[in-house]
Amino acid sequence: MENKFKNWLSSKYLKGNIKNPNIKIGDFTYYSGYYHKEEFEDICVRYLLGDGSTKNYKEIYGEDFLFDKLEIGKFCSIGSGASFLLAGNQGHNNKWISVYPFDSEIFPNAKDGFRRKGDTVIGNDVWIGTEAVIMPGVKIGDGAIIAARAVVSKDVEPYTIVGGNPGKVIKKRxxxxxxxxxxxxxxxxxxxxxxxxxxxxxxxxxxxxxxxxx
Structure with missing residues (x-):
């Protein structure tokens, strides 16, 4: 696979280079993706309607369907391989006996277990370390730092450093x-x-x- 980044020092501004209409990026936010070779939108954004494989999502779900969105503010720094998971629970309802999302064409009595968790919103001047995972619906405040490989499942207050799995507050900046x-x-x-x-x-x-x- 051809690496889309020249070396580990290279990075790319994201605004103006995003195709998915459900992603909004602020000025000067960049992605440094050398170690994972692919573009931000292709490897970092997961399960978000509106990508190349789901371009006809409005025809499928209708104009009134509430879509998850990914919003990232200005002057953010995103490390190689960071992941933003969208699409709520992706149909896996943990309150039911089975978490399996049954195909209604095969199982006509199946119920839709999908539950939204809302938009994922990253503030301004946020640093997200390499291979950090941001779970659906999380809000990260301005000036926060997310440590490498942290798994963030709860909102993060502004100017807070979070690390670990599950992500925990290390300190205020x-x-x-x-x-x-x-x-x-x-x-x-x-x-x-x-x-x-x-x-x-x-x-x-x-x-x-x-x-x-x-």
Whole structure:
């Protein structure tokens, strides 16, 4: 298989290069996929309607069907082989005696066990490590860090570091007051010129300096 990335230092911005209408990506978010060779949409996004194999999903499910969506904010860094699992429980209902999704053409009395878990939403300036797994319907706040190979099944608060399987909070990146300031100013929404001017603060731990700057 031809590697879509030149080397482990190479990465690709995702906005403008996504085909699935149910994926929304913010400015400057990138995927570094050298070790898994394939494009972000082909290997990282799993079970999401609207991909190449399910392009006629609206004809099958109708215009009013609630589709899962994957939304990723601005300035996010996504490591090689990270996975975003969609499609809720994928028809495996763990409250029933059997979790098997029976084919209704073979078993006409089968019930549909599918249950949505909602959109998966990743905030801004989030770092997702290599081979991390983000489960359906999870919300990850701005500035969070997801450790390599973490399995995230619960929402993650802003500026929180999560690792392990199941994913657990390791620590907050900053104090509560500093996090409040960062969420107030939302630097990722500034114009490029303003971000560039503020980079001496953004590329430091001087949160008060950045807050005073803006």
């Amino acid at each position: 900053f104090s509560a007051s500093d996090i409040e300031k960062l969420l107030e100013i939302k630097w990722w929404n500034w114009e490029i010129e303003q971000i560039n001017e503020a980079l001496p603060y953004i590329c430091s731990d001087d949160i008060d300096g950045l807050y005073t700057f803006i």
